Amino acid sequence: MSESSKLPPFDPADPLGLDELLEPEDLGIRDTVRAWAADRVLPHVAEWYEKGELPEIRELARELGELGALGMSLKGYGCAGASAVQYGLACLELEAADSGIRSLVSVQGSLAMYAIHRFGSEAQKQQWLPRMAAGEVIGCFGLTEPDHGSDPASMRTYAKRDGTDWVLNGRKMWITNGSVAGVAVVWAQTEDGIRGFVVPTDSAGFSAPEIKHKWSLRASVTSELVLDEVRLPADAVLPEGTGLRGPLSCLSHARYGIVWGAMGAARSCFEAAVDYAKSREQFGRPIGGFQLTQAKLADMAVELHKGILLAHHLGRRMDAGRLRPEQVSFGKLNNVREAIEICRTARTILGANGISLEYPVMRHATNLESVLTYEGTVEMHQLVLGKALTGLDAFR
Structure with a gap:
């Protein structure tokens, strides 16, 4: 038997075999959130986006509470107590549907609930966290x-x-x-x-x-x-x-979710580009058969899965209590920047159809322009890393 025959088949959806890093419970949470988003968000999100509204936000919050996605990585008070990696996987799936949905969950759990959980009194925790975890209070x-x-x-x-x-x-x-x-x-x-x-x-x-x-x-x-x-x-x-230690620690927790979430938006655009390239014909054959298109897809896949691997590594560090704020800045800076580039490249593959809401590409691309600057602009994260690398503070 040849050596190559012993190898598992190549999976275009998971070219690095990253699913092998996940436990069955991790995969179960990921698949549950993905199925919920496919059922409750994807059929409606283009219309919500076009109208500029989220009309079902209270219903969605309660459903997310039933999933255990609100304050997901917090312990006690009705929270799921999930691992950092599991929370990250949920963020990836939610942002693959839309950045607005991931933002709803991130602000609820990683900012508002996290602040009360970490800095609040026992009375404040008892008063607010169980109802927030259930989605009864936003x-x-x-x-x-x-x-x-x-x-x-x-x-x-x-x-x-x-x-x-x-x-x-x-x-x-x-x-x-x-x-x-x-x-x-x-x-x-x-x-x-x-x-x-x-x-x-x-x-x-x-x-x-x-x-x-x-x-x-x-x-x-x-x-x-x-x-x-x-x-x-x-x-x-x-x-x-x-002091600023309070809000900045909350922001670091929320930025961690963005490291994963941005890759969800990127994956959605990448998958749309692959599907389109295999079905769209020009000059007598699918455009996916042309070298320039394949080069784009290959580069997109490399950055997408490198970003997911980076997110996974940071998640393991967070679960071990070893994740530093500078490392979160590293992840947000890289993954959001690369996600935007993946979306823009996907738009070129889809051509004029790339600007249509029939496809997710332009919606994700415009959403990521906000993700790029909220909870720390590119420049701020560059300066965080610059200070860590040189020991010199360039903020002022």
């Missing part, structure tokens, strides 16, 4: 401001003491889930530095007007948060969240 995370994105230390939102109460004033911008949230985790300046607050959205003085006219993340709810003399009791503050 959360949002208020850090970015109209004039302060990459420099959150300069935020103007301020919380002052009034007796035993806190009174918040300020504005937050580009807040996913804002206008449908039942609770907002809001970061504000205080006389003791930056602190986080758990803000019920029915509080007097709180409003969340939805942001319209977006050309990216259109199947997602994005809002401004306005805090006008919002009065909160003393126990609204997150007791363990002081």
Whole structure:
């Protein structure tokens, strides 16, 4: 028997055999989320995107809660307690459907729930986390401001003491889930530095007007948060969240999900390009039979599966408690950048059809333009890595 006959067959969908790195439970979670997205998102997402709305967000949140996808990697309080790799696989499948759906899950679990889980009091955890894990309450995370994105230390939102109460004033911008949230985790300046607050959205003085006219993340709810003399009791503050360490650790957790999610968008575009190349005929044969098209597909496959392998490696490091923020920056910088290039190359293979919502390519490409800059721009992650590599701080 020849050596080659003992080898498993080549799988075009998994050319590096990465599924062999996964346990049966990992594969089961991945396949469950993929099936849910195929049933509940893919038949409708082009229409949602075209209309610029996510009309079923509350129903989707409850269904995602039933799947265990909300606060998925957190332990206790009704959360699934899944591994970091399992959470990453879920993010990949959700973003393969649409970045807006992954953003819903990411902001709910990795930002709002994570902040309460890590920095909140036991009473805050008991009050909010079980209902958020079930999708009964949607959360949002208020850090970015109209004039302060990459420099959150300069935020103007301020919380002052009034007796035993806190009174918040300020504005937050580009807040996913804002206008449908039942609770907002809001970061504000205080006389003791930056602190986080758990803000019920029915509080007097709180409003969340939805942001319209977006050309990216259109199947997602994005809002401004306005805090006008919002009065909160003393126990609204997150007791363990002081300084920028609090919100930045939340962002690092959310960026990890993006490392996986971006590869989901890339995979969707790659698969669309392969299918199209095998069926679209020009000059008497499928365009997939031409050398230039095959070169594009080969390059796309290499970057796609390298990115998935990188995400898997970072997930294993997170599960082992060894993942550093600089490594998360490495993953987000690489994977989002390569995902955008894969989408753009797929568009060239589909030609004019690449701009049609009958195919997922342009939708993913425009979504990734937001993913590229939110939760840390390219430049910020380059500077994070630059500082780590040289020991020199170039931020200021």
